[in-house]
Every structure is written in C-alpha cells, then in structure tokens.
Amino acid sequence: xxxxxxxxxxxxTETGRxxxxxxxxxxxxxxxxxxxxxxxxxxxxIHYSYGVQDTNKGEVSDGYSVSRSNTEDLxxxxxxxxxxxxSVYFCASSEVMWRSFGPGTRLTVT
Amino acid sequence: xxxxxxPTEMTATEGAIVQINCTYQTSGFNGLFWYQQxxxxxxxxxxxxxxxxxxxxxxxxxxxxxxxxxSYLLLKELQMKDSASYLCAxxxxxxxxxxxxxxxxxxxx
Numbered sequence: 074x075x076x077x078x079x080x081x082x083x084x085x086t087e088t089g090r091x092x093x094x095x096x097x098x099x100x101x102x103x104x105x106x107x108x109x110x111x112x113x114x115x116x117x118x119i120h121y122s123y124g125v126q127d128t129n130k131g132e133v134s135d136g137y138s139v140s141r142s143n144t145e146d147l148x149x150x151x152x153x154x155x156x157x158x159x160s161v162y163f164c165a166s167s168e169v170m171w172r173s174f175g176p177g178t179r180l181t182v183t
Numbered sequence: 184x185x186x187x188x189x190p191t192e193m194t195a196t197e198g199a200i201v202q203i204n205c206t207y208q209t210s211g212f213n214g215l216f217w218y219q220q221x222x223x224x225x226x227x228x229x230x231x232x233x234x235x236x237x238x239x240x241x242x243x244x245x246x247x248x249x250x251x252x253x254s255y256l257l258l259k260e261l262q263m264k265d266s267a268s269y270l271c272a273x274x275x276x277x278x279x280x281x282x283x284x285x286x287x288x289x290x291x292x
Binding site: 114118163170 | 270
C-alpha cells in the first residue's frame with residue numbers, strides 16, 4: 074500500500090543546531106507539503122512543492138528550507154534550531170486537493 | 184485576512200448526536216474539508232464539500248452553505264472511538280488549504 078513516512082518520529086536537539094526531518098511518500102504524488110501544528114493554532118504551512126525542483130514558501134517559512142530532488146522525498150531543514158520551533162511537524166502529499174498526511178515528527182529544541 | 188472559526192472543545196454522550204460548526208472568511212472558495220485527528224496521530228480525511236448541501240457518509244455527514252460561509256459536521260450514534268479533534272479546512276482562491284484550530288470532541292459513556 075502507498076504511504077507517507079517521516080523520520081525521526083521524535084527528536085530532541087539544542088538551540089543553534091541544524092536539523093533535517095525526512096519525508097518519503099510512495100503515492101507518486103507531485104504535490105508535497107510541510108506543516109507545523111501547535112496548540113491553539115491550526116496546521117500552518119511551512120513550505121510546499123508541486124514537483125521536482127519546485128519549492129515554495131508557506132506562511133511560516135522563516136528559519137526553514139526544503140529541497141525536492143525527486144518525486145518521493147521532501148526533506149525539511151531547520152538551519153539553526155530555535156526554541157520557537159518546538160512543535161509537531163507533519164508532511165503531506167496530494168495529487169488533487171485533499172492531503173494524505175504522514176505520522177508526524179515531534180521536535181523539541183532545548 | 185483569512186479566518187476559520189470552530190469551537191475549541193465539545194462534550195457529548197455515547198450514542199448521541201453532535202454537530203460541530205465551522206465558519207470561514209477566505210479569499211475565494213474552492214471547497215471545504217473535514218479531517219479527524221486522534222491524539223498523537225496524523226489527520227485523516229473525512230469529507231469534502233464544494234457545493235451547497237448535505238453529504239452523508241455512514242454515521243458522518245457534512246453540510247455546506249457557501250452564501251453563509253458555514254459548514255457543520257454531524258456525527259450520529261457516537262462511539263467512544265469518535266473522541267478526537269475535528270479539523271475544518273477551506274481551499275482558497277490559490278488552492279491553498281486554510282486550517283481551523285480544530286474542535287476537541289470528548290465522548291462520555
């Protein structure tokens with residue numbers, strides 16, 4: 074069965090370190106998204122991609138970057154982790170509009 | 184600005200019916216989604232409405248009124264496993280999803 078996987082599922086890192094969260098999908102979807110989810114907020118879009126070599130900034134992109142070198146993967150990099158980036162991160166993919174989500178990565182920045 | 188409003192929390196009894204409301208103000212409209220999210224898990228797709236009216240899918244139904252900027256999710260014959268957060272999301276004119284903060288539904292026996 075097609076799926077989206079994220080790794081690691083849990084991560085603790087220190088302020089200032091670079092962190093990369095992996096997202097891999099076997100749906101063969103062109104569209105991929107990264108969201109963060111915090112208490113009291115809806116899912117907030119960080120970056121998204123509509124295909125290989127395409128990347129776009131979402132509403133909360135500061136301090137994050139992505140790259141899309143193939144259809145299956147969209148890694149999310151925190152250039153210099155900050156405590157404000159402690160959150161749960163979800164990767165999603167879609168072909169049309171509805172999103173299929175990965176299991177999430179819980180990131181703690183100390 | 185763009186805004187999606189849902190109640191923060193609701194409580195209902197097992198076997199009963201509950202209606203979760205969602206109002207929205209967005210730049211354009213290309214459909215409304217409802218997702219279910221159990222604690223510690225990923226959101227999962229429940230329903231999609233793009234035209235006015237009621238869409239029924241088993242115990243769950245979703246209603247849309249585009250003129251009122253309003254939707255509701257109706258859950259019938261509540262089960263303990265329905266305890267979860269329910270997320271409303273609207274697709275705007277740029278086909279971006281705008282998410283509400285979610286409604287936490289607590290089911291009591």
